[in-house]
Amino acid sequence: MTVLIRGAYLRGREGSWDLAIEGERIAALDRSLEVSAEREIDGAGCLLVPGLVNGHMHFDKCMLGDVMRPNESQTLQEAIYITWDHKREYTPAEIADRAAPVVDRGIVHGTTAVRAFADVDPIGGTVPVEGLLELKARFEGETHFEVVAFPQEAIVREPGTAVLMEECMRLGADVVGGLPWYERTDGAMRDHVDFCFELAERTGKDIHMLVDDTDDAYSRSLEYLAVRAIEEGYQGRVSASHCGALAAYDHSHAEKVIGLVREAEITVFSNAQISLVMDGRNDRGLIRRGTTRVKELLAAGVNVASAQDDVNDPYYPFGRPDQLEVGQYMAHVAQLTYPSELETVFDMVSANAARALRLDGYGIEPGALADLVLIEAPTVRDALRLLPPRRAVFHRGRLVAESRAESVRHRAGG
Ligand SMILES: [Zn+2]
Incomplete structure (x- = not known):
């Protein structure tokens, strides 16, 4: 042995x-x-367990918090502009150098698999994907590493992105990303989802989108994503992060959508830390948590996972990154605190995320x-x-x- x-x-x-x-x-x-x-x-x-799995992480942006200018207006819009300023200057080596210590910390904290999101848009072109592919190569044999081609500025509303998405898949991205709720109209949202399925099928890849990351009850891309997954035979191959709007739907509509998500075997990633600081920013008095219907999804038999999402970037100043800490936040936010619920939380940062990534031999x-x-x-x-x-x-x-x-x-x- x-x-x-x-x-x-x-x-x-x-x-x-x-x-x-x-x-x-x-x-x-x-x-x-x-x-x-x-x-x-x-x-x-000691407790011996299979490796922790971080299924949603923006390594191209991480640690910009150390080098960026202050966010004077303390707004999301300025955080986006700060990100753009850096993105224009990215090189693949700079991204890999900046992110490597964060990958290292994740490994020290027991993460054996990560799914890394790289922005794909006309500002950075294919450079973020190239940077994360270089990072993946540097950690060959030390962690399972997947790169998602993620259209951060949406696709239909940002001309040129569709071609870049195609190019990033040719360069070697592992997963087709998406941001359908960020399109301007429902029609564009559907075109966005359709484009991603077409690209995923043509390249033989899985799909992981950021979905309805808003408190807006009229943001309904999760429903369409689920229906398309069923129609295309993509059950078990689609993940949807955030899905905050699901919490804003009236209960009868939410139940219908949860049923479709279950039928489509979509994994829902709920990332408590980033949602707590980014959502409900216009609320007064009690501030909403930005979290989806975690308990209801679990009760319906949906695979629910939780991930770090961000580390020390223009959107989030913290992040160890440690999937146990991620789980601890999720336990608080979703009120999963009884013994069997704590086991569920642990699954959300390990086995459930592994299922979303379809890790063999886990x-x-x-x-x-x-x-x-x-x-x-x-x-x-x-x-x-x-x-x-x-x-x-x-x-x-x-x-x-x-x-x-x-x-x-x-x-x-x-
Ligand atoms: Zn994210």
């Missing part, structure tokens, strides 16, 4: 367990394994790929409560990160 992890706790199983890795895969899992290995890791007191049984995290906490609740160090992180059986907590408490009179 190449690796033996001793005495770790697993989700949903009693007692402590030994896990052996051979090459890229999990070779054995039992209460006690009598095997020798090149490397042995003490898992005592899991913790013999034969699965050894993408694993050893968390220094015995239970899911403690992991979400404490956000403790990830003692060891494995990608395809290879140890890619280790962390230790080092604190010393000095007692009075000691």
